Amino acid sequence: MDFLNKYASFFEKELQQNSFKLFPSNLYDPLRYFMELGGKRVRPLLTLMASELFSVPKENAIHAAVAIEFFHNFSLIHDDIMDEAPLRRGKQTVHEKWNTNGAILSGDVLLVNAYQQLALSNSKYLKEVLEIFNQIAVEVCEGQQLDMDFETMQIDEVSMDNYIEMIRLKTSVLLGGALKIGAILAGANKENAQLIYDFGENLGLAFQIQDDILDLFGDSEKFGKQIGGDIISNKKTFLVLKAVELGKEKEVESILKLIDKDKKVTTAKSKFQEWGVLEEVNNSKQYYYKKAMNALYEIKVNELLKQDLITLSNQLIDREF
């Protein structure tokens, strides 16, 4: 995402200036480690880009952008505990490298650090920004709870609507909120702030669907994760639920029962293509992508200012990693 360098290098520089305390080291070392694992930094870049969309320099939204990234990383640290994930971005997760207690507490303090960053925002908009941030933070927790609830349910007990609501909460609202906060801090009016939120929320849904696709159909080299991890762990992804929706419930259940992991992944891949699942899921992705673009289109600012967000959106939903 070369064109993003303007935002990305600015953001990384700011992150480095916000270094964590040295003591207690068992509390802050995990945060230094985790934040240095990197990641795409999509969410904070959205905050910065939302500010520039409304013709206010990105510097104005930098603390909120850091807050958003801290929040995202807090949620990853805690999610990794709950999912018992050994790896994140190809490196050990915090609870693996330290221990669960350390990961709980480091995550907690990172969430508070996010609020500390947020408190540095322009006082004029602080209450509004805080309310949006709180709202999305609650929703992300609710999304994670639904995701865990789904684990113990049968595939016919989770409807596509349930799944979309789960990913909306767990993933999309944070993209919407990141943008809305950048817009509010740039003095955007209510209507535009809502539109950019809608853009982000729908983009987030397309983004998550792409994530589900990549998990099975991605290139392991580029994706950086084991291919088929979701299907191996019997996760109810968009693909699985779409297959059920297409009347393949019994067949999907047979696939999920396969013991041999390679065979399970290979079978799912070929069957999901054969049944038209992949095509349908790509259609759904396009549906939300278009909704996002429509919302962006309606925002009343010079069209030229939207170009960065459009380019980023395209890269996000066509990404191979």
Added chain:
Amino acid sequence: MDFLNKYASFFEKELQQNSFKLFPSNLYDPLRYFMELGGKRVRPLLTLMASELFSVPKENAIHAAVAIEFFHNFSLIHDDIMDEAPLRRGKQTVHEKWNTNGAILSGDVLLVNAYQQLALSNSKYLKEVLEIFNQIAVEVCEGQQLDMDFETMQIDEVSMDNYIEMIRLKTSVLLGGALKIGAILAGANKENAQLIYDFGENLGLAFQIQDDILDLFGDSEKFGKQIGGDIISNKKTFLVLKAVELGKEKEVESILKLIDKDKKVTTAKSKFQEWGVLEEVNNSKQYYYKKAMNALYEIKVNELLKQDLITLSNQLIDREF
């Protein structure tokens, strides 16, 4: 604490009006359960009393008081996981009744709920109140980390100063912050806000020392916990560290090595009295209590207005539960 009924019943009523959402039930049921376990509600009452100290009705600080109590309960839920505590207030802890993942996530959302309450405060003071809240939240996490760090250290590696710093962070700053936030919301000036913080911080130290005393010398019926839990689990409490400070390191180590729990508790009790440890610890408690009272004395408001806080303070440090 009958005289506190004015504050307590007002606060409980407000808590009940702030009921948690019903869905996702696995996220919010644990919070309903945990908040209903009760507790002394000391911290939010301090917030309300600080408001009235500066002649502003307690209603003005109610959302901040709820925020403080939510934060306190968030920290208890997560601490209970880390300490592997089976019981809290005589009932199952959240991670025992549900599971660890549920306790992590419910705690997380409760922390966010605290910030939602805080955001309802008077906008005029929001930035300042948020900054204080963030500061104490960070410090409470740091205190919990130090507490965990101490567990794996030898008794001669933890100095009394280290211990006091740990309980200052883990316990006292929240009492100080609860008061300071109530004062700020009542328009108190910087000097008075700092004094009431100092009052709370020192009261908190005395409060925690009393907690350490009660753990060994309390009446199990009144205390509601197993007597000697700290000594049984070889915790480096104020009593243990004071004994070491009095040159009884070898003797204390022998006590901590005793296998028979009853004998360990009985021996610690009699030796700590014989060596003058209990007396010294009581002196330390009085030392911080007096520092607290001096700070309160210096606050420039009518002395009559201080009476509720003085009564509460006396009850807290002489309490048997």
